[in-house]
Amino acid sequence: MLLGSTGSIGTQAIDIVRANPDRFRVVGVGAGGAKAGLLAEQALELGVEVIAVADATALEAVQRALFAAANARDWTGGGFKMPKLLAGPKAMTELAAWPCHTVLNGINGSIGLEPTLAALKAGRQVALANKESLVAGGALVREAAAPGQIVPVDSEHSALAQCLRSGEPERVAKLVVTASGGPFRGKTRDQLADVTLDQALAHPTWAMGPVVTINSATMVNKALEVIEAHELFDLPYERIEVVVHPQSVIHSMVEFTDGSTIAQASPPDMRLPIGHALAWPDRLPGSARPVDWTQAADWHFEPLDETAFPAVALAKAAGRGxxxxxxxxxxxxxxxxxxxxxxxxxxxxxxxxxxxxxxxxxxxxxxxxxxxxxxxxxxxxxxxxxxxxxxxxxxxxxx
Missing domain, CATH: 1.10.1740.10 (RNA polymerase sigma factor, region 2, helix turn helix motif)
Structure with missing residues (x-):
């Protein structure tokens, strides 16, 4: 089940499904409804049973797009079966509880909380890309989730989950969450006073939606990830550290009590953590290209400037509160x-x-x-x- 199927996470998840038709079948797709044509095309290509449209006013547009897409495929003579349509504010929550094995929650924002809870209570495995579920409703999500029921999709938390398999929980000293530094790495607070929207949207490494990209520029995205890491892995905030790594090849690290640090490295490509979450606990061959060790490369790390970017410290204070x-x-x-x-x-x-x-x-x-x-x-x-x-x-x- 793909929630947020027309967004960045959803479309990349569909890339994974296309590449592995013998491994995955998509039962349903859901989105806000602003991209009615894309949602319809996804539904027909994947042969889904159900479509959820969060904006009820977009339902008619989705229906028209479905029939137009079916007509373009010459399916209107009997080869087209209309998927069940759910619409309105509760549509995503209903979709999340629909019979399936795994629900990928790629919804953006805290509106993803209710679908996460519905999927957990229905016993589905949840591939969680909606970090706000844990930030806004961490206690509720923890109570609803069975051990191992949530598999993180964010590249940082996927990396941490992979690294944590290297040792026992009681041997973990620290989680190290890496940050690209965004478009303003190295800038002072005074230099950020006149930042424009276009500048904030120009991320040097990742292609993401506008809200997440701006959150990366302010470091709020990393701040939310620190709260998410606390909720997922049950470590206190003083044992979760943010380190700036502009190359975005090391996605996060775990330091163990014997002094060892285990890191997960791969070129910046969300298809790897998405594929890993969908196939969990297996690894999905060919999800993304590996690091090219035949090429010289420099990986740089530096501490976070909390004066210029106080969002992480502020989030830790909120989490401790x-x-x-x-x-x-x-x-x-x-x-x-x-x-x-x-x-x-x-x-x-x-x-x-x-x-x-x-x-x-x-x-x-x-x-x-x-x-x-x-x-x-x-x-x-x-x-x-x-x-x-x-x-x-x-x-x-x-x-």
Missing amino acids: GGLLPAIYNAANEEAVAAFRDGRLPFLGIVDTLEAVLAAAPADLSGQAGRPGSVADVIEAENWARSSARRLILDASER
């Missing part, structure tokens, strides 16, 4: 990134807004008092964070 603070961090960031994309907030204002929202968070949203008991609790905290962020952004624009 516990409760709903990580959900507040994520929701406030989504609002701030939207404002930056619209020209209503400067680049530095993104993380400044997160810091201000977290500082204003009521005491009952942190620690055990703020521990979420349901998705509704997460949504309530997110709504508070979004409204607080909007107010701060408006106040800043009026100064």
Whole structure:
């Protein structure tokens, strides 16, 4: 089952399926609905049973695209069976519980939480690319998941999962999460004051969606990955370190208590961690090209400049605070990134807004008092964070 099938993760997952038709069969696809034509083409090519469209207003466009694609294939004379269509805010959640072996959650944003929980409660293996599920609802996801039921798709967490197979959990000293440094590596805070949207979208290594790319530029993406690593691997934040590695060949490392450090290396290509998650615990031959050891190469590492990029330290503080603070961090960031994309907030204002929202968070949203008991609790905290962020952004624009 592919959730977010028209996005970057979803389309690359379909590449993996095309290359391994004897290994995988896609039962259903789901997306927001903005790319109706692509969604229809995917559904027909893969022969799915069900399609989920999160935006109910896009349902008619998807239906028209399905019939047009079927007509182009000359299937309208009887060779075309319309997949079942699900539409509306709960469509992805219903799709996630549909009978299958593995659900790949490639949805972007905290709206991916409910589908993750639905898939886990239905007993599906979850290939998780939606980091916000663990950031916003970590306690809920941990309670719903059986041991080994979640397989990470993010390249960093896939690397950590692979490296962790080298030793016993009690022998792990530290997780080292690598970061490319984004487009502004080496810049001071003062040099980031006038960053434009185009500059923030010019990632030097990865091709990603606009929100994730901006999050990489602010280092919020890495901050969210630190929270995700904490939730996935149950290590305290002081034992999770971020190291800048601009070549993006070492995807993360695990340091063991005997002084050994195990690293996972491969050229930057998301098809490798996607294929690894879909085939888990096996390795899928030919998922991506390996490192070319016949060519000279330099791999560089440097510490994160937390003065210029305070997002990671801020996320660790939110994680240590516990409760709903990580959900507040994520929701406030989504609002701030939207404002930056619209020209209503400067680049530095993104993380400044997160810091201000977290500082204003009521005491009952942190620690055990703020521990979420349901998705509704997460949504309530997110709504508070979004409204607080909007107010701060408006106040800043009026100064």
